[in-house]
Amino acid sequence: QQKVMYFASYGGSFEQAVRKEIIPPFEAKHGVKIEYVAGNSTDTLAKLQAQRGNQQIDVIVVDDGPAYQAVALGFCGDLEPADVYKDVYPIVKFKSNKAIGVGLVATGLMYNKKAFEENKWPAPTSWADLKDPKYKKKLVVPPLNNTYGVHAVIAAAALNGGGETNIEPGFQAFKNEIGPNVLAYEPSPAKMTELFQNGQAVIAVWGSGRAKVLADTGFPAEFVYPKEGGIALGTAACTIAGSKNNKEAQAFVQYLVSPEVQRVMAKSAGFGPVNQTVTLSPDEQKGIPYGEQAKTLRAVDWDVVNQHREDWNKRWTREVER
Amino acid sequence: MRHNGALALAFHATFVTFILAPIVVVCAVAFTPEGYLSLPTKGFSLRWFKAILNYPEFLRAFRDSLWLAALSSTIAIGLAVPAALAIARYRFPGREAMTALFLSPLMIPHVVLGIAFLRFFSQIGLSGSFLGLILSHIIVVLPFALRLVLAASYGIDQRIEHAAISLGANSFVTFRRVTLPLIMPGVVSGWVLAFINSFDEVTMTVFIASPSTTTLPVRLFLYIQDNIDPLVTSISASLILMTAVLMIVLDRLFGLDRLFLGSAKS
Amino acid sequence: MTTNPKLAPLLLSGPALLVFIGLVLAPLVMTALLSFYDWGQYKGIVAEFTIKNWHEVITDEYYYEIFGRTLRIALFVTAISVVIGVPEAYILNRMSPQWRGVFLLVVIGPLLISVVARTLGWALLFGSTGLISQALLTLGAVREPIDLMFTESGVVIALTHVLVPFMVLAVMAALQRLNPDVENAAMSLGASGFTVWRRVILPQIVPGILSGSVIVFALAASAFATPAIIGGRRLKVAATLAYDEFLNTLNWPLGAAIAMILLGALVAIIVGSNRLIERRYAQVFE
């Protein structure tokens, strides 16, 4: 009877890449069968919560926000020390040592190049452009319960001297200046894509990886890092506490940050590598936060954010999303 | 047999347009040569139909969906028919509470059901099994079956059943040979609705489906997580085509009309 | 069937009851209990009895607005489904068998296509750049592009489209058993086509309309996909609210409370109107 390990992560193109290129070598090497449980980050967390005490899943890869939450809720087990972790940028390591970043994307602005050209609009350059009234009902922003949404609010707050610890200016901006431009607060990548494809939206707050995937379909999408700086969004892996396949799970997380896998994820999912030993050719770098570009990114203090998250959510749904 | 008047036909045409409009749009988009949804499309290409073949897991999921829908709707109708007869025929204490219980799955957001089932199944060890999937689908589609059978069960002339009994038929035979054919229109439409809803259910199934048995809608849902491309529309168009072919075959073999409305209708 | 009338209903509904008690009641009770648990962003779900979730939902007018919208949408969708679905069922029923087969297919076929794909079609039609808006602009019917996307009207239209086939099927099942001579009798007494319809046919198919309405109403009130896609996040309904609490904030106790309130409201409305209608039309419910 072959061992089966359950790995939960995003569906879609990421799943395709992982199933095709990442899982087979690992299975061959460790003699284990990996079942891919697809779902977005919050689905995965919900599944963990539902099966608490009787966990089926062994390893997860989710956005860093939910990853912090997973750690906080005690779903993640300790990572066993391994050599490969030495090559990983310290910034993506969790203080708790219960999770580790496996990829990096940037939150910035995406726009429809063709539409901008038709309207003879210059390309956006700053977070402040979100307030420009010419984008009335043409802007899409993910909502606050989505990591990009958190980033957007923090960026808006930062424009007026705020930040994680002083979010008020962010909410004010969304309520009064950005809000009227917003066509929809849309968390689903699919629907975001669709709104762009049918021409209703021309500009959005979004991730570099998503923008790359969209651009790869041939759609004239363009990603810009705002001049105030993009925001770093990590993708993190953790092993599940109480996993029956802990040995394989540990090995899998180590495998995920190994150079060969990092390279694959950069190519197919647009994840900036977290392993310092990985080098990308200029062509491969396109659309990926890497090197200098990555250094300009601003990191979010999730401990602060998660502390206030409940209040923010409430304010958001009542004041902004109405 | 009287005919529909001009007004009725105009109404009918409008109704059909309303029903078909989004479907036609979806089908039209399926033939786009572009990599994204666009309408009107500039060219014509079968690219996205060929693309389906690159995803064998869709075909597998399609097969699983068919099985799941067929099994769960059949079991659901099997449970619903006697229950509907009880509700339609008898006045007994608890009748309304029972009806409400049977209908409750319609009224709970499916995400709640999904998580509740996931918790429940992982406690009784059914987590991730096909059986669990079937059980949960029986629950969500049973209300459809029940309501439609119920609508057909009211007003049946019981003397026809009495005639069968007087000729020596026991309860079961009477049911099978007389009552069931009489309520057949309701049973068939109930089954069809149950099937369709099981086939189309995604919000709940996302939680209970296991990686190895996943339904087509769940696969599609996950596929379009980060990107809606015309593959969704080409799969939908293929589904429409398949449904149409299946229905035409059924029509030729049995007569759709008879299947839905019973043979007794002139 | 003439088995003991006291025992018969129990025997008949027994199997379904068993399945439901085993499989619905358990999760339902679990969910109900869950709604009384505590929750925190960092501590997760804590099995301590509290009524704070209920308190929160009941005292915050934000939830009232959402429940109000949910019911409003569901009512509109149900009403429109009755208004267009019942005549359509009747028209279908009067068609020759071949055409009836074809159009039954037309009506039911779309149900087989994923809600997501169907709603996608609407999205293509609805937006300010969509076909409807463009067609109306070209025709000069409107001056500004109209945008049904992210509006309540858009949600109502799309939901009606998704749900009206249920009404048509339910009503057709009931139409089957009408005695055509009764219709003729009414006509011979001088009733116009419309009067025959209103006075003779409609009352007799009330069970079908009721069944259709119950299904449509319940589904509209608990629909998730269509309001989420067409309505977006600003037009929240109870189901999307519960979805958020369950999947985004992971505050299940609050989500459970919302779901229980939705369930309670729907059961009350449906059972209430069911009873009202069964009483009002007692004769046809035999």
Place this chain on the structure above:
Amino acid sequence: MSYLALERLTKAYGGVLAVEALDLTVARGEFISLLGPSGCGKTTTLQMIAGFVEPTSGRAMLEGTDLFGVRPNKRGLGVVFQSYALFPHVTVAENVAFGLEMRGVPRAEREQRVKQTLDLVGLSGLADRYPRRMSGGQQQRVALARALVIQPAILLLDEPLSNLDAKLREEMQTELRTIQRSVGTTTILVTHDQGEAMALSDRIVIMNKGRVEQIARPDEAYARPASAFVANFLGKTNVVSAKVVSEGSRHIVDIAGFRLPVPDRSPTGPVTVTVRPERITFVDDPALGIRGCVHSRVFQGTHWLFHIETELGALIVLRQNDGAAVPLEGENVRLAWGENDLLIEALGAS
């Protein structure tokens, strides 16, 4: 011992007493008809025997065992329902074959018996029709065939011939009689046709408002009705006032001057006299009978029906259409009858 016995059988629908304390015993092989005005409880009685209406009280015994302990499908009855209750979803042949199937009759025999029975009711060509596509009378015959084909020990027939023309009805009546004679079927027939009841039955049960008025042989009930209701219900009759006087040793009834001897035990004084219309003749002798004037004259095929105005009131007279000339409307006539044609009751006695 009686074969079927109904003992104080009662059925109340809500407040309405449909059948009240009905007592009836039926011998094996007997042919009984239930007669009575519309709504008097005939169908209800039949349905209670068949087991489809639960009696409010009372019981029914078949060969000494309580029938209500037996499930309806085990009672082995052949029933024709007043509304036919055909299976709408199967053909005529399948309708008729149903009971045989239930009895496990092999296919070949089944088909043959179905064919035979359909021939019997004159529906040979229509075996493959659906009931809805048939005329009313044809449907009724299918219902009859369905009950007959199983050759039941007891036949319960609820107006089985009401939609058939006279010709066919008579043929069917003959068939029923033949079957009953040859197979020994115990038959209970509900009919509104008194001629039918009289022609077929060993005994008739006359019901009124849920109660039995009389159970008797047909001619007996006709000749000696137990009540005014029965007399009136079983064929038309004339009721007039008269008085009985005793003249010497004889009693004489004086009906508006028309005097007839009557038996000595007749009450004297004012009486009501009942005379059946078929007993009244037209006479020429001006000394005889009473005078009248033809008010209307209705041709009814085998006979003529007259309404005659007399000083006793309007009388009805029936005359066989035997070719003799009959009076015209407006003609003056004299009516007479014999002393044996009278039924005399003291006034206020009934």
Place this chain on the structure above:
Amino acid sequence: MSYLALERLTKAYGGVLAVEALDLTVARGEFISLLGPSGCGKTTTLQMIAGFVEPTSGRAMLEGTDLFGVRPNKRGLGVVFQSYALFPHVTVAENVAFGLEMRGVPRAEREQRVKQTLDLVGLSGLADRYPRRMSGGQQQRVALARALVIQPAILLLDEPLSNLDAKLREEMQTELRTIQRSVGTTTILVTHDQGEAMALSDRIVIMNKGRVEQIARPDEAYARPASAFVANFLGKTNVVSAKVVSEGSRHIVDIAGFRLPVPDRSPTGPVTVTVRPERITFVDDPALGIRGCVHSRVFQGTHWLFHIETELGALIVLRQNDGAAVPLEGENVRLAWGENDLLIEALGAS
């Protein structure tokens, strides 16, 4: 000019010709009955006039305008359906009131007329019942009341009295006749009851297999049937073989030795002779008539029905129950009839 004219009205159900080229003109205020064996097309004809069955060909004219151009609800007919077709979801009173409502009759008048009509059909107490909770005959009367209450110009009645007892049926017949006379309603009645048809109708239409066999006054059709079918259908009859010989200046028919003079225009040679059973008498004179033996004797209330074995075959004889003694079963009798009671046809002529 005729009021209602059916011209070559034809209806085919698939291959089955239900009604074939039916021609019929009806005068205003006339009472017509359609008679014929079960399945001969009576209901179909009525439904075509009412507008619920579309004719395959032919037309119907009402006062010179084509009826098929008029929507069924504008034809202003009162129809009683063979299956009653009551509205199951409303009470008896509401059923009856429906037509009045459609005519905009004010509530007070409506209620009064409904009450009146329910009284007329003997259902006064049942106004608030639902049809399902009534007996068969009661339902039929509701259907009748519903058609009568609107006082239509034309009444189409499809077996409206088939489930009523004789008493009630006769009352209803009288009512129908009264209404027709007083209001001038043109009435077309379908009935299986020949007595009813004869008693009520100005003319009767005898149909067979979708075709009209004869249209005539009742007594005319009875006395001079246009075909053997009609003769046979309208009451029982006896058909025997005989031969006509000419003796000197006279023609004589010889029926097994029973010789009667016949008119000179009678064909000579072998003939068939038709004689109605009510025309046959029992005679004592051994020189007269023919010899027979009573095979069976059936009591039918107002009369007796005999089957007599003779050398001519079995003959049926009808004798009014006028109190005279009648022969017993097995008794030898002699039968005779008059020369005017015969209908003579050359053999093979019909």
